[in-house]
Amino acid sequence: MSKLFVVLLDDKRVNAIKGSGLEDKIEYMFGGNLRAFTMEMPDEKANTILKEFDTARTDTRGCITDTPLAFNRTLFEEIAKAKSLGPEVVDNTMARLDEIKELAAKESDYLPAPDIPT
Amino acid sequence: MSLRMTTPPPHGGRLEERVVRDPVLAKKLAKGCPVYDIKPTLSDKGVPVRNVYREIMSICYGFFSPVEGSMKEAEVERVLNERRLLNDWIFPYPLVFDISEEDYKQLGVTAGDRVLLRLKGKPFAILDVDEVWRIKDTTELAHRVFGTPEKNPEVVQEPFNAKHPGWVIYKSLNPVVLAGKYRIINEPKFRPPFDRFWLPPLKSREEYKKRGWTTVINHQTRNVPHVGHEHLMKNAAYMGDIEPCHGIQVNAIIGVKRKGDYPDESILEGHEAVNLGNYIKPQRHLVTFTLWDMRYGNPLESMLHGIIRQNMGCTHHMFGRDHAAVGEYYDMFATQTLWDKGIPSFGFDKSVCEVEYGLHIRPQNMREFWYCPLCQEIAYSESCGHTKEKEKFSGSFIRGMVGEGIFPPRVIFRPEVYTAVVKWWKEFNFPFCNQNYVVQQEQKLEVDLPDLDV
Incomplete structure (x- = not known):
């Protein structure tokens, strides 16, 4: 059975996919205040993700969660690049596995802060 | 019958204030005493899990009234067996000043002696030693502190172990206990932003009075508040006497952090932002903290929270499911059970508010808030029936x-x-506590100390 993967969207991410045709696939939560894509992950790709990242797990909704943040960011970059939510996006993301793992290893020490005035 | 509630008395009837502010007297008290430099308690992996300075601060500034110092063996036994101090007032945890055999040998003190305790290399407090005793087995102590499924079947679901941070604290104690009363002789200065939120019981009671608050509900936190927390505070505060509580106090527990927690600074300023943004207006909302390395003892922790906040002058305390819990060691309603009907195996056959020498602060047991897309609002789980549609x-x-x-x-x-x-x-x-933060924080602590030449 395939698994799901939720990709959260903020204004910046929504702007990045403007005109791609993906706008229609945005789902709205919390009264329309939170936007996300829900991607379907074929078994084989879900298993690869679960195998490659030891923190990753499947929750009770069948969603893969707790993947490294670097994976989540890269996945979105590939979605925006391919203008697609298809399985090739996961392939493109997994093709950058070394880069993701390198960033993920640093995630416990450093995460770039959002560029907002504080 | 009076319909109006009044500020409750301190637990034990009198607020402890064990702080010497006269430097001449401070020097006189410390003169010639053997010196001990306070060290963090380390787990067997060498990770700091507690610093006794936080207990000394909370005792001397009255948060833990009527406790006056490090407990004698008989008092620890009574706390473990009945959750009461030797003077009968209820209290959940043993509090001790523990040192290694090696340090004890070097210190060379016995009952009747006074020890000068230094923190970050500066004079901090004195301990008048009444008794020296030894913890025979820290594993056994740790199990007795939190309970076992056999002895406390009403609420303990599984045996405690090294995955439980509170259990690790007691397991990691040194064997020699110097029991006796503390006095702070050199008041530490809190670093920003902690300084703005430091409101020990005498001060918090003054602040409530200044604000005209007689009914105050406390919100316990170790978290940056999301909107669910905000609604918990707002809704729980509807309980008061003839009107909702005048004040909502947030009291954060500040102490050793776990990886993945939010940093203390974010927690305090995050809560403050709730009132600076007027989501709860500042006139009704007060952010404070207590120093304590959390034991995560769910019902026992809630008892300590009740004591702290009653001492601060609160009339009410909100308690949710899994209060101050980690893992599934306790039943998720253990805290609410303690405050509703008591836990006999912990020594309470009725609510801790109804037993002799118990508490005056009233519990407000709450369930859960979620977003309901059908109600189009943040809904209370016991009101909203859209359980399929809820967004947690x-x-x-x-x-x-x-x-x-x-x-x-x-x-x-x-x-x-x-x-x-x-x-x-x-x-x-980093947005959360990582290893760097935990190590640095335990080196810097929340305070600096002024020079005091003794």
Whole structure:
């Protein structure tokens, strides 16, 4: 059975996919205040993700969660690049596995802060 | 019958204030005493899990009234057997000043002696030793502190072990206990931002009076508040006497952190942002903290929380499911059970508010808040029937969103609260506590001490 993967969207991410045709696939939560894509992950790709990242797990909704943040960011970059939510996006993301793992290893020490005035 | 509630008396009837502010007297008290430099308690992996300075602060500034110092063996036994001090007042945990055999040999003190305790190399407090005793087996002590499924079947679901941070604290204690009363002789100065939120019981009671508050409900926290927390505070505060509580106090527990927690600074400023953003107006909302290395003892921790907040002058305390809990060691309603009908195996056959020498603060046992897309509001789980449609405020979901740098919608995190998180994220290069933060924080602590030449 395939698994799901939720990709959260903020204004910046929504702007990045403007005109791609993906706008229609945005789902709205919390009264329309939170936007996300829900991607379907074929078994084989879900298993690869679960195998490659030891923190990753499947929750009770069948969603893969707790993947490294670097994976989540890269996945979105590939979605925006391919203008697609298809399985090739996961392939493109997994093709950058070394880069993701390198960033993920640093995630416990450093995460770039959002560029907002504080 | 009076319909109006009044500020409750301190637990034990009198607020402890064990702070010497006269430097001449302080020097006189410390003169010629053997000196001991306070060290963090380390787990068997060498990780700091507690610093006794936080207990000394909370005792001497009255948060733990009527406790006056490190407990004698008989008092620890009574606390473990009946959850009462030797003077009969209820109390959940043993509190001891523990040192290694090696340090004890070097110190060379016995009952009747006074020890000068230094913190960060500066004079801090004195301990008048009444008794020296030894903890025979720290594993046994740790089990007795938190309970076992056999002895406490009403609430303990599984045996405690090294995955439980509170159990690890007691397991990691040194064997020699110097029992006796503490007095702070050199008041530490809190570093910003802690200094703005330091309101020990005498001061908090003064502050309530100044604000005209007689009914105050406390919110316990170790978290940056999301909108679910905000609604918990607002709704729980409807309980008062003939009108909702005048004040909502947030009292954060500040102490050793666990990886993945939010930094203390974000927690305090995140809560402050709730009132700076007027989601709860500042006139009704007060952010404070207590120093304590949390034991995560669910019902026992809630008893300590009740004591602290009653001493601060609160009339009410909100308690949710899994209060101050980690893992599934306790039943998720253990705290609410303690405050509703008591836990006989812990020594209470009725609510801790109804037993002799018990508490005056009233519990407000609450369930859960979620977002309901049908009600189109933040709904209370016992009111909203749209259980299939509910959208829960999941801590790990929100952490994931924060970590990914997604600006959370204001229905989940108020922008002012998120900005406070990002402010400290920039400072520590990380939004949550990581190994660097934990190690640095335990070196810096929350305070600095002025010079005091003794």
